[in-house]
Amino acid sequence: MKKDFFKISTKKFKSRLIVGTGKYKNFIECSKAVKASGADIVTVAIRRVNISDKKKPVLMDYLDPKKITYLPNTAGCFSSNEALRTLRLAREIGGWKLVKLEVLGDKNSLLPDMIETLKSTEVLSKEGFEVMVYCNDDPLMAKRLENVGAVAIMPLAAPIGSGLGIQNYTNIKIIRKQTKLPLIIDAGIGEASDAAIALELGCDGVLINTAIAQAKQPIEMAIAMKHAVIAGRKSFLSGRIKKSLKGYASTTKKGII
Amino acid sequence: MKKIKKIKINLNGKALFLNKGTSLSKVIKKNKLESNKIAIELNREIINKKKIDKIFLKNRDKIEIVHFIGGG
Numbered sequence: 120m121k122k123d124f125f126k127i128s129t130k131k132f133k134s135r136l137i138v139g140t141g142k143y144k145n146f147i148e149c150s151k152a153v154k155a156s157g158a159d160i161v162t163v164a165i166r167r168v169n170i171s172d173k174k175k176p177v178l179m180d181y182l183d184p185k186k187i188t189y190l191p192n193t194a195g196c197f198s199s200n201e202a203l204r205t206l207r208l209a210r211e212i213g214g215w216k217l218v219k220l221e222v223l224g225d226k227n228s229l230l231p232d233m234i235e236t237l238k239s240t241e242v243l244s245k246e247g248f249e250v251m252v253y254c255n256d257d258p259l260m261a262k263r264l265e266n267v268g269a270v271a272i273m274p275l276a277a278p279i280g281s282g283l284g285i286q287n288y289t290n291i292k293i294i295r296k297q298t299k300l301p302l303i304i305d306a307g308i309g310e311a312s313d314a315a316i317a318l319e320l321g322c323d324g325v326l327i328n329t330a331i332a333q334a335k336q337p338i339e340m341a342i343a344m345k346h347a348v349i350a351g352r353k354s355f356l357s358g359r360i361k362k363s364l365k366g367y368a369s370t371t372k373k374g375i376i
Numbered sequence: 377m378k379k380i381k382k383i384k385i386n387l388n389g390k391a392l393f394l395n396k397g398t399s400l401s402k403v404i405k406k407n408k409l410e411s412n413k414i415a416i417e418l419n420r421e422i423i424n425k426k427k428i429d430k431i432f433l434k435n436r437d438k439i440e441i442v443h444f445i446g447g448g
Contacts, residue, residue: 139448149446164447165415167388167440173408178444194447204420208442211415211422279448306448328448 123356125159125324127301128217128249128270130188132159135318136348137190137303139328143337146181152331153182156341160188162219162326164195165205165212184213190251192219197232199239206243218243219273219305219326221253229279233260237267244268253305256290258297265300272300273326276317277307280329284313288320295321311340311347318351319359383435394433401428403439414443 124131138158143149153161161182169175182189191209193202199222206218220239224232233255243250244267251271252264261272274294277283284307285291295302304317305326317325327344334340381396387403394403400418404411416423417440423431433439 140446141448143446146446162448163444165442166445168407168409168414168443170388170390170407170441177413178446179413189444191444192447207422208415208417209444211425212442212444213412326448332448 123352125301127251130217132188133157134159134345134348135324135352136314136344137162137324137326138331138341138344139326140178140182141194141328142332146176146178148337149178149332150181152337152341153187155338155345156331157345158187160190162190162192162194162328164192165209188217189215190217190219191215192253193221195223196221197223197226197235199235199242202235202239203242206248207246210248216247217249217251217270219251219253231255231275233257237263240264240269241267251301251303256287256294258290258293261294262297265298269300271303272298273303273305275306276304276313279306280333281307282309282330283307284309285316285320291317291320291322308344311343314344314347315351315354318348319355321355324348383433383437385433385435385437385439387439388441396435398433399429400431400433400439403433404428404441407441409441414441416441 125135134157136156136158137160138153138156139162140149193205196202196205202222209215222232222235222239223229231254240250240252249270251273252269253273254260256274276285301323303324303326304322308314308327308330314325331337331340382393383396385392411425419438
């Protein structure tokens with residue numbers, strides 16, 4: 120079999136699992152879980168530095184951006200302007216062009232505001248960003264994002280942190296059929312089987328944070344997710360058997376006594 | 377003796393009193409921040425970190441200094 124890379128824009132990655140770095144007990148647990156997950160990409164957020172406590176540990180001391188790809192996101196942004204400001208600052212920290220855009224529309228469900236998201240994708244793409252876009256599982260909107268320059272389509276499985284798993288298989292399949300861009304399930308994964316299903320549906324990858332960070336044993340869950348993603352991808356590439364209502368014996372009748 | 381004039385600026389939402397003519401780089405150094413780990417905004421404009429030696433702060437300047445934190 121040909122070597123199977125996860126390609127985003129011009130970059131190739133080995134792992135199809137992207138992990139978030141939020142909600143961990145501490146940075147040590149976070150870095151251990153990231154390592155155990157085998158992820159090549161981690162999402163990171165942008166916030167004010169702590170001026171009053173200069174000795175407080177910082178993420179970069181635990182996860183080296185030279186060894187793992189940082190994917191800055193716009194977590195917590197509720198408008199296009201906030202998202203643009205955040206990612207322009209992220210780029211300034213050290214030349215980050217590959218970014219994850221998410222513009223939220225509702226504080227309760229955390230569902231994305233797709234009008235603001237579309238607007239931001241267009242602006243950022245024109246400014247030279249490579250924009251991976253968190254979006255609804257809406258094929259028409261996914262097409263529009265592609266048309267304005269998104270480098271990856273990242274539909275939710277379910278609301279962020281909900282752990283509900285993929286809610287709309289059909290829409291994900293339609294998006295898969297219509298786009299050649301990397302398709303990554305972002306948000307809503309609860310357990311390893313959800314991740315495997317995403318890959319079996321033909322998605323190129325999954326992004327997981329809460330399901331790992333808030334598991335009773337985050338490092339063990341990171342390992343489970345790593346294997347689930349590999350299993351799902353291999354299962355997808357191997358070509359599953361046809362579904363049937365009839366039973367077919369696995370053992371030949373020849374030689375029966 | 378000539379009295380040094382003070383200015384009031386805002387750093388990450390907090391008021392800060394500095395001597396007039398303090399450079400942005402001095403504020404960065406004083407807060408023990410490493411420039412390769414941060415981005416700086418002065419009055420909503422992103423600042424080229426190479427030029428912070430030559431940027432001198434004025435009264436009512438608003439500085440935002442950000443970095444990466446854990447996030448999903």
